[in-house]
Amino acid sequence: MNFKVRLALVALIVLVMFILHNSFWLWDLDARVPLLFGFMPFAFSFYAGYAVLALVAMKIIITLAWPDPPSGLFKAAGDREPFKR
Amino acid sequence: MITTVGIGILAVYLSILIGIGVYGARVSLKTKEDYFLAGRGLGSIAVFMALFASNITAFTIIGQAGFSYSVGYGAYGYVIGWSIFITPFTFYLVGYRSWLLGQRYGYATQPQVFGGIFNSKLVSLLFLILLLYYTLPYLVVSVIGGSLAFTTISDGAVPYWLSSIVIITISLIYTIPAGLRGTVWTDIFQGTLFLVVAGLLLAAVAQALGGFTAITERIVQENPAMLYRGLSEDIAPINWFSFSFINSIAVIVFPQMFTRILAARHSFNLKRVSLYYPLAMAGIFGISTLLGVWGSVAIPGLAGKEADNIVPLLIHRFLSPAWMVLGLVVILAVVKSSIDSQLLSVSHLVTDDLLPRVKKVSSGQAVFWGRILLVVFAITAYYIALVRPAAILSIAAFAFSGFSIMLPVMVGALYWPRANKYGACAALIFPAVMLHLWYLEVLPKWTTFGFMPVFPAFVLSIITLVAVSYATAPPPADQREKTFGLFDRVFDYGKGEEPERARETV
Numbered sequence: 363m364n365f366k367v368r369l370a371l372v373a374l375i376v377l378v379m380f381i382l383h384n385s386f387w388l389w390d391l392d393a394r395v396p397l398l399f400g401f402m403p404f405a406f407s408f409y410a411g412y413a414v415l416a417l418v419a420m421k422i423i424i425t426l427a428w429p430d431p432p433s434g435l436f437k438a439a440g441d442r443e444p445f446k447r
Numbered sequence: 448m449i450t451t452v453g454i455g456i457l458a459v460y461l462s463i464l465i466g467i468g469v470y471g472a473r474v475s476l477k478t479k480e481d482y483f484l485a486g487r488g489l490g491s492i493a494v495f496m497a498l499f500a501s502n503i504t505a506f507t508i509i510g511q512a513g514f515s516y517s518v519g520y521g522a523y524g525y526v527i528g529w530s531i532f533i534t535p536f537t538f539y540l541v542g543y544r545s546w547l548l549g550q551r552y553g554y555a556t557q558p559q560v561f562g563g564i565f566n567s568k569l570v571s572l573l574f575l576i577l578l579l580y581y582t583l584p585y586l587v588v589s590v591i592g593g594s595l596a597f598t599t600i601s602d603g604a605v606p607y608w609l610s611s612i613v614i615i616t617i618s619l620i621y622t623i624p625a626g627l628r629g630t631v632w633t634d635i636f637q638g639t640l641f642l643v644v645a646g647l648l649l650a651a652v653a654q655a656l657g658g659f660t661a662i663t664e665r666i667v668q669e670n671p672a673m674l675y676r677g678l679s680e681d682i683a684p685i686n687w688f689s690f691s692f693i694n695s696i697a698v699i700v701f702p703q704m705f706t707r708i709l710a711a712r713h714s715f716n717l718k719r720v721s722l723y724y725p726l727a728m729a730g731i732f733g734i735s736t737l738l739g740v741w742g743s744v745a746i747p748g749l750a751g752k753e754a755d756n757i758v759p760l761l762i763h764r765f766l767s768p769a770w771m772v773l774g775l776v777v778i779l780a781v782v783k784s785s786i787d788s789q790l791l792s793v794s795h796l797v798t799d800d801l802l803p804r805v806k807k808v809s810s811g812q813a814v815f816w817g818r819i820l821l822v823v824f825a826i827t828a829y830y831i832a833l834v835r836p837a838a839i840l841s842i843a844a845f846a847f848s849g850f851s852i853m854l855p856v857m858v859g860a861l862y863w864p865r866a867n868k869y870g871a872c873a874a875l876i877f878p879a880v881m882l883h884l885w886y887l888e889v890l891p892k893w894t895t896f897g898f899m900p901v902f903p904a905f906v907l908s909i910i911t912l913v914a915v916s917y918a919t920a921p922p923p924a925d926q927r928e929k930t931f932g933l934f935d936r937v938f939d940y941g942k943g944e945e946p947e948r949a950r951e952t953v
Contacts (some may be wrong), residue, residue, distance in 0.1 A: 365938050375538065381531045383691065386684045390522075392675045397667075400661035404673045405520040406736065409528050413729030416532035420539075420722050428539055430714050431937050436550045 368427040375419050382412065448612050451773030460640075460776050464621050466634045471625025473895045477815040483795045484555055484628035491719040493631050497707045498538075498720060498785035499727050500799055500804045502698060503641065504585075508735050508781055511753035512916045515739025518681050519673030525682040527732040534728065535721040537699035541854070543717055544861040544934060551933055557857075558800040563862045564923070564930050567868035573801045573875045574853075579793055581849035583828065585701070586789040588602040588846070590832040593782025596678035597775065599759035599891070611832050614779065617824045618787040620925065623818050627710060630635040630787045637780035639880040641783070642731065643779045648762070648770070649734045652741065655765035658928060662741050667947035669744050689899035697850035700857065702796060703788035843884060848901035853879045855908040859916075862932075870916030878908040 371408040388408070401411065489497065504510075515522040529557055529740070547561050554560045557578060562571025573590050588612055597610035621629040656662040674679045698704055735758070742749075742757035746764065749757060762774040798817040802808055808816060856874050859866040884890045885900035895903050 375532075379528055379532045380529070380691070383524070383532075384684075386687070389676050391840055392677070393829065395672065397663055401653075401663040401737075403520050403663075405674060406677050406733070409524045409729065410733065412524075412528060413531050413725050416535070416725035416729075417531060417722060420535055420725065423536065423539060424718050424722065427938075428714070428718060429552070429937060431532060434932075435936060436478070 365427070371421050371429050375423060379416065379419055382415070452769060453775075453846075456772050456776060460779070461617065463624050463636060464617060464633055464784070465807065467619025467636065470628035470634060471621065475625055475628055475826065476815055479799065479810040479817075481628075482798065482814045482817060483705065485626070485628045485631060486501075487550070487710055489631060489707070489716065490711045490712055491716040493635065493711045494707060494711045494716050495720045495727075496635040496638040497631045497710075497724065497788070498704055498724065500638035500641070500780075501630075501707065501788040502534075502701075502728075502785070503704050503731065503781050504589045504785040506588065506592060506739035507731060507757050508645070508758055508778070508793070509596050511732055511735040512742065512758045513752075514681075515736045516743050516749065516754040516757045519670075519743075520681040520736065520740055521676035521677070521679060521682045522908065523732060523736040524676070525687055526694055527688060527728060528700070531725045531729050533695045534698045535724040537696060537854075538708060538717055538721045538724070538930060539931065541699045541857050541861060542705075543714060545857075546708055546717060547715065547933060548930065551927075554836060555706070555709060556796055556799055556835040557702060557929045558796065561857065561860050561871070565866075565868040565871050566926050567871070568595065570802065570868050570871050573872060575796055576699075577853060577875060580797060581613075582793050583824075583831070584701060585846040586786060586793070586824075587784045587826050587831045588666045589789065590828055591784050591835055593778055593786070594832065595755065596759050596778045596782075599756050599763070601775070602763065608833060611829050614782055614786065615829055615832050616780065618783045618790065619821060619825055622787045622791055623821055625821070626814070627706070627791060627888045630784075630791055631707075631710075633787065634784050637784045641777055641780045641784075642727075644773050645731060645734050648774065648777070649737060651766055651770060652738060652761050656741060656745055662744070665744050670747075673740050673743055686895050689902045692851055692901050693847045693899065694904050697847045698852050700853050701748060701792075703785075703792035706792055706795065707788075718899060742860060755892070757899055786828075790821050790824050791817075794818075794836050822937050848882055848886075848899075848904070849879065851901055852882060852904045852908045855912055857915075859912045861930075864931050865916055865921055866912060867916045867919055868921040870912045870914075873915040874908045874912035877911050878904040881907055 390404075391399040391404045397403055398410075462786065480486060485493075511526055516525065518525070545554075548554055548563065552563060554563055558571040558574040562568065563575055593614050594607050597614065598605055598607050601610075618878055619632055625632070653659045653662060657665075666673050676682060683785055699708075708717065711720075736763060741752075742761050746757065746760055749760075759774065759778075760769050766774075794817045796818050798808075798813050802813070802816055808840035853875065855867075856871050861873075866906065880892075882900055882904040884894055885904070
């Protein structure tokens with residue numbers, strides 16, 4: 363898969379997560395959904411689930427678009443070009 | 448009242464920190480890279496705990512609980528919701544590419560990374576000035592919040608001014624001799640301690656209030672507004688949306704966070720951190736949110752800044768003196784783990800990016816100056832903490848906003864080859880000026896269109912970077928090749944080069 367396509371998929375994941383966070387239309391459920399485990403109202407338990415979703419999203423992003431550096435890329439540390447002030 | 452057992456717990460805790468400082472000083476090399484970056488050798492657990500503990504401030508346990516006391520369960524999603532995902536994502540978006548440049552060219556700070564990408568001394572200087580300007584208020588927030596909590600838990604026996612001295616002094620004990628290595632080791636110890644004790648504290652408070660279910664039923668009956676996000680003006684949708692641009696995306700811009708990412712040994716370490724960071728942040732903010740909301744019915748009637756004391760008050764009123772000491776240790780751990788990293792990062796910035804502009808310093812001399820500057824900044828932070836210029840959340844919001852609007856330049860530098868130094872300078876200066884005009888109310892409120900100032904300033908930063916870059920000459924090809932040639936080799940390695948095999952080490 364082309365890396366630009368992978369980056370586009372990453373952007374899509376970010377957009378979905380952003381929309382889920384700003385899902386104001388779900389706020390009505392604060393009054394309707396019963397307490398999870400007896401002590402977690404919807405406004406709270408939503409973000410417990412969101413955290414698990416975030417972990418899954420990061421796993422997908424890492425698999426899709428986070429390659430390790432090729433071997434030898436940093437071997438020439440001696441020829442680093444220090445920042446000139 | 449603190450018992451003998453309590454004094455013993457405190458003594459053991461402080462002894463461990465001092466021991467870490469002494470041992471860290473013995474194993475550290477007297478070089479700049481070793482003192483400020485731990486030789487770029489941090490493994491997964493070290494980077495994770497360093498980022499986690501550095502990002503946990505007094506606000507996490509004090510401010511968040513106080514905010515939840517006032518607005519209810521919605522405070523959880525408002526403050527940390529978006530951050531649960533986007534903060535670890537920025538470790539990938541900005542962190543990994545910066546780490547690659549740091550490994551290749553030896554960059555150690557943001558002024559070096561972004562000054563290097565744009566080949567511009569002015570970009571480097573602007574990063575330096577802005578980061579110092581925003582970090583100091585953030586540092587003071589930690590000192591103020593921690594000192595208030597320390598004083599409250601000790602029932603006033605330790606006055607505010609003395610609490611500040613204690614907190615800052617203990618931070619310096621291990622940071623001065625051992626540098627980043629000392630702060631990371633203490634982060635591992637203090638972060639673990641914090642997670643364990645905070646979890647136990649939640650269970651103990653729940654038990655004292657009749658159990659998780661009982662206290663929640665009490666909230667439903669006595670203060671049902673806590674359950675509904677739509678009832679609080681503080682977290683109204685437009686504020687909710689705007690806050691997405693403050694708390695969450697600012698984290699990668701904090702110099703203490705950025706530096707710790709550069710100090711990772713391998714990309715494998717950064718991946719691990721990004722994967723598990725969401726759960727840790729969700730867990731710890733969840734605890735402080737529950738404590739705050741429960742406090743609204745257990746100790747009702749607190750108003751304004753009084754609400755920030757809800758956690759110490761819960762401990763004081765419902766738990767035994769032993770818990771007070773544990774609470775004190777947790778507060779110390781939380782506050783110091785952020786203060787030490789902030790002090791070290793501002794010292795690092797001045798030593799590595801300002802001092803060489805006026806004086807030639809060797810690597811060993813840089814370590815000496817770094818230690819001197821740690822003390823100078825500590826005294827400065829103490830003085831400002833005594834003056835206490837504004838409420839905790841307001842100062843934090845101002846610093847966070849300032850950091851946030853620097854992110855477009857960082858992302859543009861790492862992803863857009865057409866971005867140039869003129870665009871970067873304009874995008875650093877213009878939105879920062881506008882942010883001040885909005886915060887100081889020089890500009891009328893309607894000019895933000897109802898959003899918090901950070902959102903229009905963030906948009907202005909993007910527009911300015913793009914417009915000015917397009918209006919001026921593109922960067923020279925060799926300059927672009929230096930950055931994006933490196934990225935091409937990493938992100939297009941399917942053309943023949945093999946990725947380095949990751950070695951997981953702590």
